[in-house]
Amino acid sequence: MTDRSGKFNIMKLVKIVSFGLLVVVLVCFVAATLRTLTFDVNSGLQLAHWEKTRNIASDINQHQRKELLANFREAIQIPTVSTSKTQLNITALGEFNSLLRKVFPTVFSSHLVQHEVVANYSHLFWVPGSDLALVPYMLLAHIDVVPADENDGWEAPPFSAKEMDGFIYGRGTIDNKQSVMGILQALEYLLIRGYSPQRGFFIGLGHDEEVGGLQGAMNIVKVLKKKGVQLAFVLDEGLAVLDGVISGLQGPAALIGISEKGQATVKLSVFKAPGHSSMPPRESSIGILAGAVKRLEDNPMPILFGEGPERRTFEHLAHRFGLPIKFLMSNMWLFSPLIGRVMERSPDTNAFLRTTTAVTMFNSGVKVNVLPSLAEAYVNLRIHPAQTVQEVLEFIQSTVGDERVKMELVNGFDPLPVSSYDETSFGFQTIKKTLLDQFPQVSVAPGLCIGNTDSRHYTDLAKDIYRFAPTWIKPGDTQRFHGINERISKKNYEELVVFYFNLIQNCDIKELPSPHAATAAVTSSLGLLVSAASFSNASSNSWTPEPNETVYFVNGYSQSRSRPSKPYILRKLMDDWMNFWRLAGVDTMMVNLKSYSVSVIIILVIVIIHWKSIMTNRYLRTCLFLSVKYIETCTT
Numbered sequence: 001m002t003d004r005s006g007k008f009n010i011m012k013l014v015k016i017v018s019f020g021l022l023v024v025v026l027v028c029f030v031a032a033t034l035r036t037l038t039f040d041v042n043s044g045l046q047l048a049h050w051e052k053t054r055n056i057a058s059d060i061n062q063h064q065r066k067e068l069l070a071n072f073r074e075a076i077q078i079p080t081v082s083t084s085k086t087q088l089n090i091t092a093l094g095e096f097n098s099l100l101r102k103v104f105p106t107v108f109s110s111h112l113v114q115h116e117v118v119a120n121y122s123h124l125f126w127v128p129g130s131d132l133a134l135v136p137y138m139l140l141a142h143i144d145v146v147p148a149d150e151n152d153g154w155e156a157p158p159f160s161a162k163e164m165d166g167f168i169y170g171r172g173t174i175d176n177k178q179s180v181m182g183i184l185q186a187l188e189y190l191l192i193r194g195y196s197p198q199r200g201f202f203i204g205l206g207h208d209e210e211v212g213g214l215q216g217a218m219n220i221v222k223v224l225k226k227k228g229v230q231l232a233f234v235l236d237e238g239l240a241v242l243d244g245v246i247s248g249l250q251g252p253a254a255l256i257g258i259s260e261k262g263q264a265t266v267k268l269s270v271f272k273a274p275g276h277s278s279m280p281p282r283e284s285s286i287g288i289l290a291g292a293v294k295r296l297e298d299n300p301m302p303i304l305f306g307e308g309p310e311r312r313t314f315e316h317l318a319h320r321f322g323l324p325i326k327f328l329m330s331n332m333w334l335f336s337p338l339i340g341r342v343m344e345r346s347p348d349t350n351a352f353l354r355t356t357t358a359v360t361m362f363n364s365g366v367k368v369n370v371l372p373s374l375a376e377a378y379v380n381l382r383i384h385p386a387q388t389v390q391e392v393l394e395f396i397q398s399t400v401g402d403e404r405v406k407m408e409l410v411n412g413f414d415p416l417p418v419s420s421y422d423e424t425s426f427g428f429q430t431i432k433k434t435l436l437d438q439f440p441q442v443s444v445a446p447g448l449c450i451g452n453t454d455s456r457h458y459t460d461l462a463k464d465i466y467r468f469a470p471t472w473i474k475p476g477d478t479q480r481f482h483g484i485n486e487r488i489s490k491k492n493y494e495e496l497v498v499f500y501f502n503l504i505q506n507c508d509i510k511e512l513p514s515p516h517a518a519t520a521a522v523t524s525s526l527g528l529l530v531s532a533a534s535f536s537n538a539s540s541n542s543w544t545p546e547p548n549e550t551v552y553f554v555n556g557y558s559q560s561r562s563r564p565s566k567p568y569i570l571r572k573l574m575d576d577w578m579n580f581w582r583l584a585g586v587d588t589m590m591v592n593l594k595s596y597s598v599s600v601i602i603i604l605v606i607v608i609i610h611w612k613s614i615m616t617n618r619y620l621r622t623c624l625f626l627s628v629k630y631i632e633t634c635t636t
């Protein structure tokens with residue numbers, strides 16, 4: 001009898017547990033479906049009313065079309081190659097300097113522009129604004145390029161700037177002379193058309209970015225620091241407009257880099273006594289090192305997809321995927337491990353998921369019959385924002401797991417801070433608006449820059465750093481970065497000039513418009529409540545410091561800005577706090593997890609309270625009964 005009732009109780013328990021699980025799965029499914037149907041983090045300021053500042057039309061006539069292309073081709077033809085920190089083509093850099101002065105005469109002669117050469121070959125331009133209360137911003141690009149060998153399979157010589165099928169071929173066409181020339185060409189045309197900015201801006205052109213920017217960018221930053229400059233935002237190279245590159249995505253996507261990966265270069269070395277090759281030991285220095293390298297390749301760093309800004313990219317783009325990908329992308333809180341597994345299959349998507357490990361140099365041996373004493377390998381790691389240099393070193397040490405392999409950190413830096421991208425983010429929203437005006441078919445999303453840029457030296461000058469140029473990248477183009485057949489279409493180069501032309505004018509706005517009510521349409525009830533609170537709060541939020549506040553000296557370029565008063569700081573803190581929760585309500589895993597765990601707890605409590613009726617009712621009735629109770633509990 002006891003045995004039977006014991007069995008009966010176990011059966012009951014199994015039923016209840018499986019029923020509970022079924023309810024949890026159902027609730028998750030309903031929540032995920034609701035989120036899929038309503039999830040759109042892209043509305044933002046798109047529909048808001050923007051202050052009009054673009055008074056000069058960006059149309060380009062036939063003569064200018066020819067002229068800007070000729071200028072660009074001349075820039076590509078100068079081989080400003082950086083091979084190593086000590087091997088820069090200084091002759092080419094000097095030539096490039098002369099080219100800039102020749103093709104942009106107005107920029108170099110205008111009374112509105114101050115120019116200074118930094119570290120012999122880098123350039124710093126300052127265009128003061130008429131409204132001193134507006135914090136200046138900065139555009140960056142780099143003049144140098146990586147080496148290119150025609151024999152690697154280039155269809156046109158890499159420094160020929162040859163035009164083929166509407167494309168200009170050459171090293172630097174997408175990395176990064178398109179921005180160098182695009183920015184200055186835009187400024188040249190703006191000045192010719194009588195433009196004078198309200199918001200001041202800097203342009204920084206580095207000459208050694210490809211080898212770390214230790215001369216160019218670092219010295220430009222030093223000059224700016226000395227002058228006390230603080231920047232509203234910085235825009236550098238980095239991500240691009242991806243067209244057909246992300247499979248399943250409908251339409252092109254402009255990814256604006258809001259952070260960039262960290263980097264570490266680690267030297268692994270094995271030392272063994274040299275000797276005659278006729279009496280080899282069981283393991284050579286090369287064999288031991290090869291084993292270590294193999295272990296590193298066989299054991300990639302963990303997938304961290306969803307723990308860095310890459311998560312935001314897919315959430316912002318979710319609405320542009322078809323089902324079932326849309327369902328998965330809208331519910332990263334549930335599916336990020338699954339998406340990560342799929343994305344790791346291709347090198348260019350894998351780069352967004354984890355710290356990547358690339359063995360880039362392997363040296364040993366001097367003669368065929370001599371056992372080498374030393375074997376060395378260099379491993380270049382690109383660090384995911386959720387990890388640090390220290391964590392990566394510990395991982396390598398434990399994966400190599402061989403005391404004979406010496407490990408040495410050659411250089412490294414942690415991932416860069418994440419810049420803002422919400423509706424109050426001046427830089428992000430102004431870049432986004434400029435993009436959408438020019439390319440309405442594009443979806444704009446924040447992204448993670450997988451390569452490093454000069455902008456990493458600017459973190460003390462600006463809280464918000466963006467890495468983006470509207471270079472269109474189509475399938476197969478990602479391999480052209482530092483690879484063969486680097487090219488840009490003539491149309492795309494013109495678009496770049498127009499983009500910078502419009503961006504500079506758009507930056508003259510005093511403050512961003514208030515977020516459109518559409519922003520408040522969020523999925524979860526928590527998100528809805530908090531966004532409503534934030535929305536009402538946003539009307540009192542002004543992005544720029546208030547007038548009538550103490551003015552203090554900011555830089556030697558006679559720009560000044562207001563020091564925020566205490567109530568302003570308090571209000572800003574309040575706004576930031578509200579924005580944090582609003583965003584959290586919309587799209588952070590934390591709050592989703594919280595609300596879903598709350599749901600689970602509510603269900604469990606209902607199950608416990610209504611234990612008896614569950615026992616006496618049939619499943620369908622119980623299901624209905626529980627759903628009603630759940631809704632009742634949630635609404636009260």
Ligand SMILES: CCCCCCCCCCCCCCCC(=O)N[C@@H](Cc1ccccc1)C(=O)O
Nearest residue numbers: 209210211212238239348349451452453478481
């Ligand atoms: C889903 C598919 C996404 C495809 C993404 C397409 C865009 C990829 C382009 C990435 C290029 C970013 C630009 C990086 C510039 C660059 O090459 N930097 C170099 C130079 C450098 C080295 C050390 C320290 C600082 C700098 C680098 O990162 O190695």
